[in-house]
Each structure stands twice: as C-alpha cells, then as structure tokens.
Amino acid sequence: MYTPKPTSRLVLFSLILLLLLSFLAPSISSELDTADEDGDDMEGLEELIALDEEEDLQQHNTEGAQHEKLSEAEFVSKAQRIVLELNNDNTKRTIDGNEYVLVLGYAPWCMRSAELMPKFAEAATALKELGSPLLMAKVDAERYPKVASSLDIKGFPTLLLFVNGTSQPYTGGFSAEELVIWARKKTGVPIIRISSDAEASHFLKKHSMFMVGLFGKFEGPDYDEFTKAAEMDNEIQFVETSNAKIAKHLFPDFKSTSLFLGLVKSEPEKYTEYEGTFSRDGILQFLDDNKFPLITVLTELNAARVYSSTNKVQVLIIAEPDDFKKLVEPLQVVARKFKSKIMFIFVDIREDNLAKPFLTMFGLEESDDSVVVSFNYSSSLKYLLESDTTPTSIEDFCSGLLSGTVSPYYKSQPIPDNKNMSVLTVVGKTFDELILNSPENILLEIHTPWCITCETTSKQMEKLAKHFKGLDNLIFARIDASLNEHPKLQVDDYPTLLFYSADDKTNPIQLNTKSSIKELAALVNKNLKARDHEIRDEL
Ligand SMILES: *[C@@H]1O[C@H](CO)[C@@H](O)[C@H](O)[C@H]1NC(C)=O
Numbered sequence: 001m002y003t004p005k006p007t008s009r010l011v012l013f014s015l016i017l018l019l020l021l022s023f024l025a026p027s028i029s030s031e032l033d034t035a036d037e038d039g040d041d042m043e044g045l046e047e048l049i050a051l052d053e054e055e056d057l058q059q060h061n062t063e064g065a066q067h068e069k070l071s072e073a074e075f076v077s078k079a080q081r082i083v084l085e086l087n088n089d090n091t092k093r094t095i096d097g098n099e100y101v102l103v104l105g106y107a108p109w110c111m112r113s114a115e116l117m118p119k120f121a122e123a124a125t126a127l128k129e130l131g132s133p134l135l136m137a138k139v140d141a142e143r144y145p146k147v148a149s150s151l152d153i154k155g156f157p158t159l160l161l162f163v164n165g166t167s168q169p170y171t172g173g174f175s176a177e178e179l180v181i182w183a184r185k186k187t188g189v190p191i192i193r194i195s196s197d198a199e200a201s202h203f204l205k206k207h208s209m210f211m212v213g214l215f216g217k218f219e220g221p222d223y224d225e226f227t228k229a230a231e232m233d234n235e236i237q238f239v240e241t242s243n244a245k246i247a248k249h250l251f252p253d254f255k256s257t258s259l260f261l262g263l264v265k266s267e268p269e270k271y272t273e274y275e276g277t278f279s280r281d282g283i284l285q286f287l288d289d290n291k292f293p294l295i296t297v298l299t300e301l302n303a304a305r306v307y308s309s310t311n312k313v314q315v316l317i318i319a320e321p322d323d324f325k326k327l328v329e330p331l332q333v334v335a336r337k338f339k340s341k342i343m344f345i346f347v348d349i350r351e352d353n354l355a356k357p358f359l360t361m362f363g364l365e366e367s368d369d370s371v372v373v374s375f376n377y378s379s380s381l382k383y384l385l386e387s388d389t390t391p392t393s394i395e396d397f398c399s400g401l402l403s404g405t406v407s408p409y410y411k412s413q414p415i416p417d418n419k420n421m422s423v424l425t426v427v428g429k430t431f432d433e434l435i436l437n438s439p440e441n442i443l444l445e446i447h448t449p450w451c452i453t454c455e456t457t458s459k460q461m462e463k464l465a466k467h468f469k470g471l472d473n474l475i476f477a478r479i480d481a482s483l484n485e486h487p488k489l490q491v492d493d494y495p496t497l498l499f500y501s502a503d504d505k506t507n508p509i510q511l512n513t514k515s516s517i518k519e520l521a522a523l524v525n526k527n528l529k530a531r532d533h534e535i536r537d538e539l
Pocket residue numbers: 099163164
C-alpha cells in the first residue's frame with residue numbers, strides 16, 4: 001500500500017536550500033579556475049605569506065644564535081604579532097600551549113580562502129591592538145595535509161576556535177569586524193565598557209550596529225542576564241555604560257531611565273529600545289526580531305544568516321534593482337507594520353545564484369517581472385503573490401499570510417490538449433479533475449525529465465495503454481513532477497506508478513516500476529479484478 005510521505009516537500013525544500021548554501025558556506029572547497037581571476041585578494045594572501053616568511057626568518061636567526069628552541073612565552077609573543085603559520089612541528093605545541101587559538105584552514109588555490117585571508121589578518125591586527133589573548137593561526141592544508149586532518153579541517157576555508165586544546169566551530173560573520181566581535185565574545189570580553197564621551201565617539205566611528213546597556217552598577221541579576229546574552233549571541237557587539245549622558249550619545253533616542261537597553265543599527269530604522277524584562281532569552285529574542293533591517297538585501301555574505309532566521313515568515317521580493325527602488329519607500333512602511341512577524345527580503349533577480357533556486361520552486365525561472373513569494377518553514381508550504389507587485393498588493397498578501405487566507409502555491413504546467421491521447425497528460429491544475437474526482441480506475445506514471453529510468457517506464461505505459469485499449473473504466477495518465485505539484489501528490493522516487501482504484505482515490509496502490517510489462521499487466525488486472533471482476537487476457 002502506498003502512503004503519501006508528508007516529508008517529501010520538505011526534503012525538496014531543504015535540498016534547494018542546501019544547494020543555495022553550497023554557493024555560500026565557508027567550508028566548501030572552491031573552484032580552481034577562479035583562483036587567478038581576482039588579483040587583489042591574491043595580493044592579500046601573498047602579503048600575509050610574505051609577512052610569515054619574514055617571521056620564520058627572524059625566528060630562524062634567533063634559533064641560530066641561541067642554538068636552542070624559543071621559550072614558550074617568546075614563541076607566543078612572536079606569533080601574536082601576526083597570524084602564525086602552522087606546520088608539522090609547531091601545531092601541537094601551539095594548540096596545546098595556548099588557551100585560545102583561532103585556526104584558519106586554507107588552500108592556496110581556493111578563492112574563498114583568498115577572500116577571507118586579508119579579513120582574517122585585519123582581525124588579527126585589531127585583536128592584537130585590543131590586547132586579546134587569542135592567538136590567530138592558519139594552516140595551508142595542501143602543504144600540511146597531516147596537520148589539517150589532525151585539526152579536523154575538511155574543507156576550505158575552515159575556521160575553528162581551540163579553547164584549551166578543544167575545538168568548536170566558528171559561528172560568526174565573515175567581515176573583519178564580525179570576526180573580531182565573535183572572537184572577543186568567545187574569549188572572555190563579550191562587552192565593551194565605555195566611560196567617556198571620547199571613547200563613545202571612537203566607538204561610533206567603528207561600529208554601526210550594537211546593543212547598548214545602561215546600568216547603575218555593573219552587577220546584579222539584570223546585568224548578569226545582559227552579560228549572558230552578550231556571550232551567547234554570535235554577531236552583535238554589546239557595550240555598557242553607567243553614565244546616562246554617554247548612553248544618550250550612543251543612543252540619541254534615549255529617554256532617561258536608570259536601566260536601559262537598546263539596539264542601534266544602520267538606517268532607516270536606527271534605534272530600537274528593548275522593553276522587555278532583563279532575561280538572557282528575552283534579549284536574544286529581541287535581537288533576533290530586530291537585528292535585520294526593515295528590508296534585508298540578500299547577498300552571498302548574509303545568505304546563511306538570513307536562511308537561519310526562520311522564526312519569522314519570510315516574504316521575498318525578487319526584482320530588478322530599479323523596480324525595487326521604486327517600491328522601497330512605501331514598502332518600508334509596510335515592513336514596519338509587520339516587523340515582529342514578517343521578515344522582508346529583497347533578492348536581485350539578475351543574481352542567478354540567489355534568485356534562481358527560489359524562482360525554480362515556483363516554475364518561474366524565466367520570469368523578468370518582479371516576483372513576490374513567501375515560505376512557511378514549519379509547514380514547508382510556499383506562497384506566491386499572483387497579482388501585480390505594488391505596496392498595497394504586498395500588504396494584502398502579508399495580511400493574508402498571517403490570517404491564513406492566502407492559498408499555498410502549487411506549480412502547474414498549462415492545461416494540455418489530451419485529445420486522442422492513449423496516455424493522458426495530467427498537470428497540477430487538472431490533478432483533482434482527472435485523478436481524484438474521476439469515476440475511473442487510473443494508472444498514473446509520475447516522472448521527471450532528469451530521471452534515467454523514466455523513459456523505460458513511459459514506454460511500458462504506452463504498451464499497457466494499447467493492451468488495455470477499449471476497457472472504458474481504466475485510464476492511463478502521466479504527470480511531470482518537476483513542473484507540477486499537488487498537495488495529494490507526495491512522491492520522492494521517479495518513476496512511480498500509482499494505481500488509483502475507482503472507488504478509493506485516497507489510497508493509491510504503488511506498483512513496482514521494475515516489473516516486466518507482463519507483470520504490470522497482471523498487477524493492473526488483479527487490481528481491476530479486486531474491484532469489478534473484469535478480467536483481461538494475459539499479454
Ligand atoms: C584553560 O585552562 C586553564 C588552565 O587549566 C584554566 O585556568 C582556564 O580557565 C581554561 N580556560 C577555559 C576557557 O576554560
């Protein structure tokens with residue numbers, strides 16, 4: 001007995017997300033051929049390597065003079081001047097001998113490594129200036145494969161933080177600033193304390209997004225929760241002050257109270273005050289709800305962050321930047337209205353890597369017009385705005401999504417002309433009429449263009465249709481599952497053959513597609529016979 005699998009849609013959906021993420025995830029090996037294209041990034045890499053060689057040279061000279069190994073302290077202090085290059089000799093001592101080591105595993109030919117390398121070096125310099133105890137190290141996994149595998153580096157680039165020799169994955173962003181913020185959070189400095197206006201001005205020059213807390217004293221339960229949230233969060237810099245004037249400097253919307261917490265970010269919605277009680281989870285939830293702009297522009301850099309923020313309904317506007325520009329102002333008004341419930345995302349329709357996977361899910365790969373879609377990650381249903389893209393239509397779409405009055409979208413080809421066809425072509429829109437509401441017995445073939453064995457099954461269907469021709473209570477049909485969807489059609493394997501008996505369309509019987517044509521004919525006969533004792537000759 002065939003039972004529809006409720007998870008199949010989710011599987012498809014996850015696959016597409018995976019596909020998307022594979023363009024973006026940092027620990028995926030990159031293409032060889034692009035490594036030489038971008039001279040600038042390679043320069044960064046070479047600079048860094050040159051610096052390391054200089055260090056090696058210095059270290060060598062010192063060793064030569066002393067005829068002995070550097071002391072641990074000298075070794076570390078030297079290393080901290082710049083990113084340390086790990087090799088077969090120094091890796092174990094570096095990882096075991098330091099409380100915090102952030103390791104970058106790279107390959108010289110890898111484009112994404114080359115992109116990250118200068119940011120890593122910039123972060124290393126910034127952290128050094130801040131007096132961070134973190135040691136930044138890198139390993140050329142191609143030159144030192146044993147070192148890489150001993151550290152469990154499997155792709156490029158990979159970032160791992162070793163705390164007293166035990167590694168944890170990197171979970172921060174990939175700009176130099178985000179690297180610094182994350183590293184400080186994980187090495188005991190989750191919060192920056194600001195005690196003067198000068199410090200505040202200096203801080204504002206460097207940070208456009210941060211969480212600011214005003215506390216009478218840096219202690220007590222409220223403060224503890226604030227600290228816990230700062231440590232737990234992976235991307236936002238927390239600052240604290242005990243001076244209301246400084247708080248106002250950092251957060252001009254500040255209305256004088258003794259205890260205050262607010263999020264500052266880039267325009268157009270710069271200041272958001274936290275109004276909940278001071279609890280770690282409350283603060284983290286507040287950040288989750290507010291850290292994105294009113295409308296997030298999807299990029300390869302932030303895609304992973306956006307995809308992991310599925311606590312809200314996501315509405316994607318996939319459009320030409322010029323068309324989007326015309327929409328953006330009124331859309332911000334709409335976005336503000338739905339702020340706590342819906343996340344608005346703009347996707348540039350010309351960016352195939354980002355836009356195509358979404359358009360494909362709606363069968364709109366070829367669309368040149370703006371497309372507005374939504375996903376519910378819990379139910380794995382998807383929605384399409386089927387009228388023109390205007391601020392009003394988008395607003396109605398959003399209200400409808402939240403009230404549940406927008407119907408989920410199922411892909412369908414146009415309704416075909418089935419005249420004189422021995423095997424009917426069913427599409428998403430005709431599935432109800434031709435399959436579920438039909439009074440006949442139906443043998444349905446579910447295929448896709450990319451499935452290798454589908455053609456064999458299609459030929460068998462043609463033969464079966466010929467064999468059973470004239471039997472008026474049996475219909476042969478096929479559906480292309482890559483272009484057509486229906487909530488009652490949940491199939492993962494292609495081809496699939498389903499026998500829908502005339503008097504029970506809810507429980508189709510799955511026939512083995514590996515059967516010979518004779519076996520299939522017998523199976524069809526058996527199922528027909530079970531219903532109305534109609535018997536056909538064997539083939
Ligand atoms: C690392 O080990 C040292 C020495 O045992 C200890 O004092 C320190 O607290 C440890 N650090 C962390 C973050 O666990």
